Amino acid sequence: MKIISARIIVAAIGLGGVLALSACNRQETPSETREDVAEAQREGQQDVAEQAADAATVAAENREDIVNADDAAEAREARSDAMKDNADASQDVAEAKAKADYDVAKEKCESLPSAQQGSCKDLAEATYDAAKARAAQMKDAAKDAAGR
DSSP states (O other): OHHHHHHHHHHHHHHHHHHHHHHHTOOOOHHHHHHHHHHHHHHHHHHHHHHHHHHHHHHHHHHHHHHTOSSHHHHHHHHHHHHHHHHHHHHHHHHHHHHHHHHHHHHHHTTSOHHHHHHHHHHHHHHHHHHHHHHHHHHHHHHHHHTO
16 A cells, blocks of 8 residues: 555656656746846846945045055055956956846747757857856956066
8 A cells, every 4th residue: 555655746846847847948938038037137236336346446445545655565465356356346347247148048938939048048048158268268367467
């Protein structure tokens, strides 16, 4: 009796999983897509704005350190540190922008027929990965210029 009940439970869980996965790739209505895209855009803009504000704070603190340097050597070190800190902050902003664009692109993929959604999302992810790699390269180049 217990074996039959266990089999029924396992089968029900499996069927539920299959149904849940098939629902993930259903084509959304245009209104659902518009709402999801708008929400992703709002959230992305907020994240980018937060990173930009953080970057502005870092830049202001770095300018203060340069101005308050006691001698030329300390000022040089402060400028070098500022370039490194600004490079990190710029990367954070670029990555937030890339993530925001990625989230919007994924939401737009939901408007496509289910057979096309996978390749659309793969392209969005590849674009996101490339943008993150460009941000890292720019940061590394700025840090190299600052003398690491």
